[in-house]
Amino acid sequence: MAKYEQLSNFIISNVGGKENIVSITHCMTRLRIKLNDKSKANINELENNKEIISCQEAEGKLQVIIGTHVGEVYEDIIRIIGDNQQKDDEPQEKGSFINVFAATITKIVVPALGVLLACGIISGLNSVLMATGVITADSGTYILLNAMGNACLTFFPVILGYTSAVAFGMDPFVGMILGAILIFPNIAVDMNAGEALFTVFEGTPFAMPVFKTFFGLPIIFPANGYTSTLIPIMLINLFASKVEKVLKKHLPAVTQQFMTPFITILFAGAIGVLVIGPISMILQNGLQAALTWLIGTSKILAFAVITLIYQPLVIFGLHWPLITLGIMEFATGGCSLIVASIFPASFTHMAACLAVLLRTKSPKMKSISLPAFLSACFCIIEPSIYGVTLPVKKRFAYCMAGGLVGGLILVLTNSPMYAVSMGVTGFMAFVNPAVGNFTGLIWCLVACLAAMAVTFTLTWVTYKPGEDGKNEDDVVYESTKNITHKKEVIASPVSGEVKALFTMKDEAFAKGSLGKGVCIVPDEGKIVAPFDGTIGALYPTGHALCIESENGAQVLIHVGTDTFDVKENIFTTLKKQGDKVKKGETLIKVDLKKMKEMGLNTETAVVVTNSNDYLDVINTNKNRISCNEPLMTTVISDVSLEMAKA
Structure with a gap:
């Protein structure tokens, strides 16, 4: 196995x-x-x-x-x-543009993250060795380590050519070739040699001179080339994937092995360099300009927002666009203040996990916080988020506060990172490789210690044991092997066809906003009590009522949709609010025939409105049901009961 x-x-x-x-x-x-x-x-x-x-x-x-x-x-x-x-x-992903963009970035960047971080560590190590005088810039050691450290970003379009091709469902080797075209040796120099024929967008931040043409069509090629860029190859491969799909659909199968990549590379390569590349550079330059403007307007505000939103974005896996902006900084300036500003975040989770590990008396919590602490050392903070900080929400807020303090220290001291590396292996990336200056490293240590101190202190000081004498974590994480579960059966209040709640036309019920439950299309005009209990609320029209069982289950029975303002005598109530009722007693009579004649929907929602108080609400698997037959079962543990009492 x-x-x-x-x-x-x-x-x-x-x-x-x-x-x-x-x-x-x-x-x-x-x-x-x-x-x-x-x-x-x-x-x-x-x-x-x-x-x-x-x-x-x-x-x-x-x-x-x-x-x-x-x-x-x-x-x-x-x-x-x-x-x-x-x-x-x-x-293709559906939803808002932000969701689609974030999902696409994640698919493309994440597979390359391992080698990106590895090269960053090597680059940082090379910087430290040169700064301490162990090696010199003309030594073979420096040259080789420099190649290892910068290989990933230098050839990033080739790497992303592969990952983006996989993400877009095209031949990954074609994607790699399209990326290689963008960084072909000396292509940037050759494309920009000689006198400029004319300049596009002259007098603007997007000015781009034209030196060469392709069969008379102007070629706009950035002077620095496309080395280390992200957006150009992503857009080119998105276009190429569409071309490839068309070719696979229409070309004879016997020719597809060579004709499909031939036409795709030729067509997408030309369109990529002539059209998509320049457009993508305008977009990339626009993002950089917007970021520069925001930082220029209020550097503290800009980076305060970045450091605060980073950790919540991690929860939803939406942090990659932010990291992408940081990588774009590397491409244009060789360093990144954005990546530096979020660097202390993982250390705040180390601090929170350490504080909990030292204070908790719960064996279960200790077994969670220790590996979460170790993972956070290497900037993998999800175990901390979901196992330690987010379940007790104040801790997550403390991590955000610590990240804000640490990030702003690095921003205000202008201490960027010179390589992409995170966690305890990332400190070396703050050493400036050009001058061998350790100032950035010192400020990084100060920032991380400050971030950890804020988070650790707040977590430690506000840590409260439960009123029952147990640690608060014992309530949240206590091992389930000693937990007993209590169940309550809720009988069907109406006879008819059973359907899933999400099929209802009423959106509030369909989305589960009012609780878990089922939909019943009634074939009998009466509503009965699903258990012994008390009527908590009875609407004047008689179309809906809330009833609470002796064990605490709160059930809403809602007959039909858009029946709250029906004036006709359709519903006859036999009980009133506050009445004690027995299981099976008739509560409401319904004229189903008149409802159907009026064109009213008869779907009846039966939902447990306090579903969140239970470990689970289990619905019947029957397609049809009669009154008083088991419809739902609520499950609650003794731990949940204690929490409810508290």
């Missing part, structure tokens, strides 16, 4: 089976699963698994946060379901 086969099968089962999986990818800590039917995913079961940190929906996908071993789990899942779920023609 594979190492994570049991966990992989559990995940597959609780996302609705392999048939429900459209595609699955992963980043450093989380699986990103696109589903055919999101309602089939059992979020509660997934989150209750001790091997899963948390689950959430973001960017139109179910994100299952597992930890740094997510790659191994991913491989096991792919082995089980087969790679047919990794479809080349996967539908």
Whole structure:
């Protein structure tokens, strides 16, 4: 059996089976699963698994946060379901532009993150060795380490040519060639040699001279070339993927092996250099100009916003566009203040985990906080977020406060990073390789210590034991092996066809905004009590009522949609607010015939309005049901009961 086969099968089962999986990818800590039917995913079961940190929906996908071993789990899942779920023609992400952009950036940048960080560490090491006099700039050691450290960013268009091609569902080797064209040796020098024929956008920040033509068409090629850039190759490959799909559809199969890449490279390469490249550079320059303007307007405000939003963005996996802006800084200036400003964030989570580790008496919490602390050392903060800080929300706020303090120290002292590297291995990236200056490194140490001090102190001082004498973490994280569960069965208040709640035409019920439950299309005109309890509210029209059981379940029964203002005598109430009722007693009579004659929807929602108080609300699997038959079962643990009492 594979190492994570049991966990992989559990995940597959609780996302609705392999048939429900459209595609699955992963980043450093989380699986990103696109589903055919999101309602089939059992979020509660997934989150209750001790091997899963948390689950959430973001960017139109179910994100299952597992930890740094997510790659191994991913491989096991792919082995089980087969790679047919990794479809080349996967539908494009839907939603807002921000969600689409963030999802695309994540797909393209994350696969290259490992080598990007590795090269950053080597670059930082080379800077330290030269600054301390161990090596000189003309030594073979420096030359080789410099090549190792800068290879990733120098050839970034080739690397992103591969990852973006995979993301867009095209031949990755064609994508690499298109990236290589942009950084072909001496192409920038040759394209800008001689006298300029004319200048496009002359007199503006976007001015670009034209030195050469392609069959009479002007070639606008940046003087510094496309080395280290992101946006140009991403847009070129997006265009190339469309070209490739058309060719595969229309070219004879016998010629596709060589004709498809031939035409794609020729056409997309020419259009990329002549049109897409210049447009992408205008966009990239525009982003840089906007960022420069914001920093020039209020440097403190600009970076305060960046440092504050970074950690919340990590929760939703939307932080990559911010990091992309930082990489663009590297491309234009050889260093980045944006990446530097978010560098202390991981150290705040180290501090929070350390404070909790030292104060907690809970064995479960200790087992969570220690590995989370170690992960945060290497800038992998998801285990800390989902296991330590976010469950007790004030801690996450303390991490944001610490990140703000540390980030602003680096910004105000103008201490950028000269390589992309994070966590404890990133300190060397603050050494200026040009002059061998350690000032940035010193300020980085000060900033990280200050960030940690703020977070550690706030977490330590505000840490409160529970009123029952237990540590507050024991309530949140206590091992489930000693927990007993209590169940309450809710009978059906009406007879009819049972449907999923999300199928209702009433959006508030369909989205689950009012609680978990079911929809029933009634075939009998009476509403009965689903349990022994008290009528908490009864609407004057008689179309809806709330009833609370003796065990605390609060159930809303709502007959029809848009029935709140019906004037006709359709509903006859037999009880009043505050009445004690017994299970099976008739509460309301409904004239279903008149409702149908009036064209009213008879769908009846039965929802547990205090669903959040329960570990789960389990619905019947029957398609039809009669009054008094079991409809739903609420599940609550003794720990939940204690929390409710508190």
